[in-house]
Amino acid sequence: MFDEDPDCFIHHFASIVISGLLIADHCPAGNDMESLDELDDYLSSDATPDSCMCISDLDGFMHGVVCSHVMIQPEEWMPVAMGGHVEGTPDWVIETIVCLYGEIAYGLSQDPPEVEPIFWQAKEGHVIAMDWCEGFMKAVSLRHKEWLRLTESSAGARLMTPILVHILDDNGNSVLGISQEDLDETLDAAAKEILDCPHGVVQVDC
Numbered sequence: 001m002f003d004e005d006p007d008c009f010i011h012h013f014a015s016i017v018i019s020g021l022l023i024a025d026h027c028p029a030g031n032d033m034e035s036l037d038e039l040d041d042y043l044s045s046d047a048t049p050d051s052c053m054c055i056s057d058l059d060g061f062m063h064g065v066v067c068s069h070v071m072i073q074p075e076e077w078m079p080v081a082m083g084g085h086v087e088g089t090p091d092w093v094i095e096t097i098v099c100l101y102g103e104i105a106y107g108l109s110q111d112p113p114e115v116e117p118i119f120w121q122a123k124e125g126h127v128i129a130m131d132w133c134e135g136f137m138k139a140v141s142l143r144h145k146e147w148l149r150l151t152e153s154s155a156g157a158r159l160m161t162p163i164l165v166h167i168l169d170d171n172g173n174s175v176l177g178i179s180q181e182d183l184d185e186t187l188d189a190a191a192k193e194i195l196d197c198p199h200g201v202v203q204v205d206c
Contacts (some may be wrong), residue, residue, distance in 0.1 A: 036118070039096045052083035057135030059100065059118035064139025066105045067201045070146045072139070076097065080138065104198075113199035119191065129191040133166035152202055159200040162190040 040055035042048065045122035054063060057082055065077050078088050080096065120128040140147045150156035165186055167175045178186050 012174075036095055036100075039093065041091055042090070049085055052085075053081050053135060053138075054131070056118050056120055056131040057138070058097070059104075061131035061139050062097075062101050062104050062135075063115075063117065063132075063198045064136040065142075066101065066108060067198050068139065068143050068146070069150070070143050072142055077097065077139070080142070108199050108202055109122035111192075115195050115198055117194060123130030125193050126188055128165045129187070129194055130168075133163045133194070136163055137167060152203065153204065156201070157202050159197050159204065162193040163197055165190040 006103050036055060042162065043052055043054050043058065060079070061081055067070050078094070078097070080090060086094070107116065117129070119132055122128055151160050161176075164176055165174070169175055172181070174183060174186075
């Protein structure tokens with residue numbers, strides 16, 4: 001039904017998300033680790049362009065999309081997530097991504113909010129949140145004027161700082177000017193604070 005019209009498929013599942021029926025009726029068990037692993041395998045395979053997001057930056061991107069104070073339609077963000085190419089993407093991949101979107105939105109609506117970012121884990125045991133934060137900032141770039149208003153407030157700037165700490169320039173230097181000597185320790189501390197960012201951003205009045 002949807003193979004020849006991916007935009008129709010995206011719109012179909014987006015309407016389910018908006019109606020609040022996605023998780024209960026179409027993702028009854030949510031996205032378990034096996035389905036996320038399968039999604040990550042696909043996103044990092046030769047079937048996708050080099051610019052396609054992998055699972056951690058995709059998750060950060062989805063959190064940024066959900067947190068946006070201005071609605072971003074799936075027809076806009078899905079091609080960005082997929083590296084510019086949606087046509088030919090298997091239905092199950094699109095469904096899993098939109099289910100992830102729905103789970104993030106549902107989690108942020110709970111009291112207390114449920115935020116479970118997908119970070120990489122180093123072999124030494126610490127988490128690596130850099131890809132997640134880069135994905136989040138990619139979503140910010142889709143509505144940068146609206147996000148700028150948020151970061152101009154003291155509350156918004158405080159909430160965004162743990163994410164911005166993880167953004168490096170092309171030379172591997174912190175865009176916030178954090179010294180290389182302090183960078184690793186600062187990143188570890190900031191990663192622990194990211195859990196408060198998405199829900200806090202949603203609550204900020206900008």
